[in-house]
Structure formats: C-alpha cells, structure tokens
Amino acid sequence: MADHNALPLVILAEKFASLPGIGMKSAQRLAYHVMSMDEASVRAFAQALIDAKKNVRCCKICQNLTEREVCPICSDDQRDSGTICVVEAPKDVTAFERTREYNGVYHVLHGLLSPMDGITPDKLRIRELLGRISGGGVREVIMATNPTVEGDATAMYVANLLKPLGVKVSRLAFGLPVGGMLEYADEVTLFKALENRNLL
Amino acid sequence: MADHNALPLVILAEKFASLPGIGMKSAQRLAYHVMSMDEASVRAFAQALIDAKKNVRCCKICQNLTEREVCPICSDDQRDSGTICVVEAPKDVTAFERTREYNGVYHVLHGLLSPMDGITPDKLRIRELLGRISGGGVREVIMATNPTVEGDATAMYVANLLKPLGVKVSRLAFGLPVGGMLEYADEVTLFKALENRNLL
Numbered sequence: 001m002a003d004h005n006a007l008p009l010v011i012l013a014e015k016f017a018s019l020p021g022i023g024m025k026s027a028q029r030l031a032y033h034v035m036s037m038d039e040a041s042v043r044a045f046a047q048a049l050i051d052a053k054k055n056v057r058c059c060k061i062c063q064n065l066t067e068r069e070v071c072p073i074c075s076d077d078q079r080d081s082g083t084i085c086v087v088e089a090p091k092d093v094t095a096f097e098r099t100r101e102y103n104g105v106y107h108v109l110h111g112l113l114s115p116m117d118g119i120t121p122d123k124l125r126i127r128e129l130l131g132r133i134s135g136g137g138v139r140e141v142i143m144a145t146n147p148t149v150e151g152d153a154t155a156m157y158v159a160n161l162l163k164p165l166g167v168k169v170s171r172l173a174f175g176l177p178v179g180g181m182l183e184y185a186d187e188v189t190l191f192k193a194l195e196n197r198n199l200l
Numbered sequence: 201m202a203d204h205n206a207l208p209l210v211i212l213a214e215k216f217a218s219l220p221g222i223g224m225k226s227a228q229r230l231a232y233h234v235m236s237m238d239e240a241s242v243r244a245f246a247q248a249l250i251d252a253k254k255n256v257r258c259c260k261i262c263q264n265l266t267e268r269e270v271c272p273i274c275s276d277d278q279r280d281s282g283t284i285c286v287v288e289a290p291k292d293v294t295a296f297e298r299t300r301e302y303n304g305v306y307h308v309l310h311g312l313l314s315p316m317d318g319i320t321p322d323k324l325r326i327r328e329l330l331g332r333i334s335g336g337g338v339r340e341v342i343m344a345t346n347p348t349v350e351g352d353a354t355a356m357y358v359a360n361l362l363k364p365l366g367v368k369v370s371r372l373a374f375g376l377p378v379g380g381m382l383e384y385a386d387e388v389t390l391f392k393a394l395e396n397r398n399l400l
Contacts, residue, residue, distance in 0.1 A: 005294060006267045012252040015245045019230050025383075030219050032291055034252055035265060042253040045215045046246035052212040052234055053242040065235060067206045091232055094205060183225075 009035070061132065063108040063125045065090045073097075073105055080104045082139040086129065086158060088112050088146060091183050096144070099191045104142070107132065112150035113157055126158060133165050140168040142197055146182045147172075159200040170197040209235070261332065263308040263325045265290045273305055280304045282339040286329065286358060288312050288346060291383045296344070299391045304342070307332065312350035313357055326358060333365050340368040342397055346382045347372075359400040370397040 009031050017027035034042060058064070059071035062084075066072070073079060073093075083104030087093060088111065096102050109124045132138060141162055145151035159169040173196030185193070209231050217227035234242060258264070259271035262284075266272070273279060273293075283304030287293060293306050309324045332338060341362055345351035359369040373396030385393070 005290075006252075006256045006265050006271075008248070008252040008255045008267065009265060012248040015248045020233055021226060021229070026221060028291060028294070029221070031252060032265075032289065033220055034249060035256060037253070039253055042249050046249045048208070048212040048215045049234060049242050049246045049249075052206075052208040052231060053237070053239055055208045056206045056235060065206050065209060065232075067208065089232065090205075090235075091228060094228070 058108075058110075058125075062106045063110060063128055064093050064106060065108075078103075082137055083142065084129070084132065084138055084140070085142045085144045086155075087144050088151065088154075088182075092144065095183050095185065095190060096194070099187050099194065101191045102194060104140075107141075109145075109154065109158075112145060112148075113154045114150050121157065124154070126161070129158070130161065130165075133162060133167055138167055140170060142194070143169065143171045143200065144182070144194075155200070163200070169200045171200050172197055258308075258310075258325075262306045263310060263328055264293050264306055265308075278303075282337055283342065284329070284332065284338055284340070285342045285344050286355075287344050288351065288354075288382075292344065295383050295385065295390060296394070299387050299394065301391045302394060304340075307341075309345070309354065309358075312345060312348075313354045314350050321357065324354075326361070329358070330361065330365075333362060333367055338367055340370060342394070343369065343371045343400065344382070344394075355400070363400070369400045371400050372397050 012034060013024070013027040013031040016022050016030045017024050022030070034045075037045075055067055056065050057067075059066045059074055060069055061074040062071060064071050064073070068075075074081075080103050084107050085096060085102060085104055086107045086109060087096070088109055090108055093106050093108065096106070107125070107129045109126065109129075111119055111124050113119055113121060113124065129141075133141070143155035143159060145155050155171055159171070162169050172193045182190075212234060213224070213227040213231040216222050216230045217224050222230070237245075255267050256265050257267075259266045259274055260269055261274040262271060264271050264273070268275075274281075280303050284307050285296060285302060285304055286307045286309060287296070288309055288311065290308055293308065296302050296306070307325070307329045309326065309329075311319055311324050313319055313321060313324065329341075333341070343355035343359060345355050355371055359371070362369050372393045382390075
C-alpha cells in the first residue's frame with residue numbers, strides 16, 4: 001500500500017501478507033474488511049490469536065496440539081494405544097479423525113525430513129516416538145506421511161529406526177494420488193489407504 | 201475442525217474463516233501457522249488488529265480511511281482540490297494513486313447503491329459529497345465507480361444530483377473490462393480510463 005494509506009492499516013495488511021497463501025492484494029482487502037467489523041469482533045479476533053498461542057501446547061505423548069498436558073486422543077482409554085499412526089502435522093490428525101475408522105493413536109512429527117532446507121532428524125519429534133516404542137506395548141507403527149519425496153524419505157528413515165526394535169512398521173497404501181496432499185483427500189480414499197497399508 | 205482439536209485453535213480458525221475469501225480449510229491452515237509463529241509475532245499481529253480498528257477513522261473531507269482528522273491527500277496543497285474523483289472504497293484510492301497520474305482529490309462513498317440489499321443513497325457518503333460541492337471551488341467530479349450494474353447506477357444517480365449544482369460531471373472511460381473489478385486493473389489501463397473520461 002502506498003504511503004498515503006493510514007500506517008496502522010499498512011501494518012495490519014503486512015501482518016496478513018506474512019501468513020501463508022495470502023498475497024499483498026488479499027492482505028489489503030482483509031485489512032479493509034477489519035475496518036468494517038465492529039470493535040468487539042476485532043478485539044475477539046485479537047484475543048483468539050493470543051489465546052491460541054498461549055493456551056495450546058504439544059501433547060507430551062503424541063505431540064499433537066492440545067490445551068491439556070495429554071491430548072483427548074491419548075487420554076481416551078477406548079483407543080488402541082498399541083497402534084501409532086505417524087503423521088507430519090496436526091492437520092493430518094484431523095484428516096484421519098474425519099474417516100471415523102481409525103481407533104489407534106497418533107504421533108505428530110511436526111515436519112518432514114528435508115536436509116536441503118536444514119530439516120534434519122533432530123528437528124522432528126522422532127526421539128519422542130522412539131521413547132514411546134521403547135516404553136513397550138506398541139504393536140504397529142503406521143507411517144502416514146504424504147506420498148511426496150520428503151514424505152517417503154521420512155517414512156523410510158523412521159521405519160529403519162523402528163524395525164530393529166521389533167515393532168511392525170507399515171506404510172499407507174498408495175490409494176492417494178502421488179504428489180498430492182493428504183489433508184485434501186476425501187474420507188473414502190483415506191480409509192482405503194489406511195486399510196491397504198503395506199508392511200515395510 | 202473436529203472436537204479432538206484444542207478449543208482455542210477451533211475458535212481462531214473460525215475467526216479466520218469469518219474473513220472474506222477464506223474458507224474453513226484455509227482458516228484451519230492459518231490457525232496452525234499461528235501456532236508456529238513466535239509469541240512476539242502473534243502479539244504484534246493481535247495489536248495490529250486492535251490499532252487499525254482503534255486509530256483509523258474516516259477523513260472528515262473525503263471519507264477515506266486515515267489516522268488523522270484530514271487525510272494526507274486532502275491536506276496536500278499541491279493537489280488540485282477542484283477535481284474530485286468519486287470511488288466506492290478506500291482500496292480504489294490506492295489503485296488511482298498507483299497510476300501516479302492523478303493530481304486531484306477523492307471522495308469515498310463506502311459502497312454502491314443496491315436497493316435489493318438495502319443499500320439506499322442515505323447509506324452512502326453522498327451527503328458529504330454534496331456538502332463539498334456546495335462549499336464551492338469544485339470544477340469537476342469524476343465518477344470512478346466500477347463498470348458494473350451497481351457502479352453504473354450509482355454513477356448515474358450521483359451525476360443527476362450534481363449536474364443541477366453547475367459542476368462538470370464525468371465518468372471513467374470504459375477501457376476497463378466491463379464486469380471487472382477496478383482494483384485489479386493495471387496502471388496503464390486505469391490511466392487510460394482516467395484520460396478518456398466522458399462528460400455525463
């Protein structure tokens with residue numbers, strides 16, 4: 001926005017533009033939209049940002065985002081804690097929960113291996129996953145990373161660490177379109193991929 | 201987001217989804233992104249929302265958004281206050297300023313006539329425009345609303361109010377693609393439209 005614009009609006013537009021998938025034009029439009037909201041709504045939005053950052057942390061077991069020390073899925077004794085589905089990000093947990101067919105638990109890696117971008121194994125929550133396995137009681141680990149180069153590489157890397165520990169390691173079936181994004185798969189495709197998982 | 205998600209994240213995603221052009225899937229992605237930002241950045245974002253709403257108001261002359269009582273364009277004595285370019289929204293002022301070819305001033309209507317949606321003349325800043333004309337010194341009013349049904353209707357309505365006051369009223373040339381949006385026009389097209397404006 002040019003310098004004739006009010007500075008607080010320019011700053012707000014820059015904040016929106018710093019979010020992924022929002023360009024400067026959309027950001028400007030969003031900033032103007034905020035001006036048309038009533039003050040209480042704007043304050044509620046600002047508070048929601050602060051609350052989410054302050055009150056949400058990683059579950060100490062599965063590393064998914066939660067308000068509690070242990071997330072509702074890990075603390076649900078109806079779920080099979082012997083099966084761990086390993087995913088890249090919290091949004092992937094949401095995708096699996098939508099299938100309503102998976103009754104195991106999860107482990108969120110918070111990223112995929114990508115040495116070119118400096119994402120080495122110590123940057124992911126792999127240590128925490130190994131800790132869960134060595135704690136015993138885990139029969140199977142399902143590698144449910146995206147079917148991309150990084151997703152496959154991460155699945156293979158983690159599988160190679162886990163197999164010596166005597167745990168069954170499987171990979172989602174490639175019912176998913178290769179190169180596609182897990183979170184956009186429909187429920188049926190995702191369930192099929194879960195059902196036809198293959199031993200690594 | 202399903203109920204296994206942390207509540208503050210669900211609330212934040214709903215806030216994002218309430219913005220124009222952001223669906224629930226993008227909103228969820230943005231909420232997760234906020235979790236990956238450091239706390240200072242999140243606080244700065246929240247503060248930017250509050251500051252924009254609190255410190256930005258309408259210029260008492262042209263009704264554009266500004267931090268001051270009178271905006272920088274209206275208080276700039278290098279600008280020709282005898283020519284007023286009437287636009288729908290503050291983003292259109294930004295579009296004209298980008299051409300660097302217009303040296304007059306603006307008047308922001310904050311909407312277009314749309315009786316079906318309850319937007320009648322009293323909902324727009326038309327009264328303020330008439331006040332400026334009757335104050336004297338205005339030679340020409342350029343109706344620069346979008347070339348859409350509502351934009352044309354508003355231009356005609358305002359022109360019919362202004363012509364009896366003895367002021368020249370013109371309309372942007374239709375170099376703009378009909379049905380398109382002014383804010384997405386490139387600088388050259390917008391400048392041509394300004395140059396070839398026609399008397400109403």
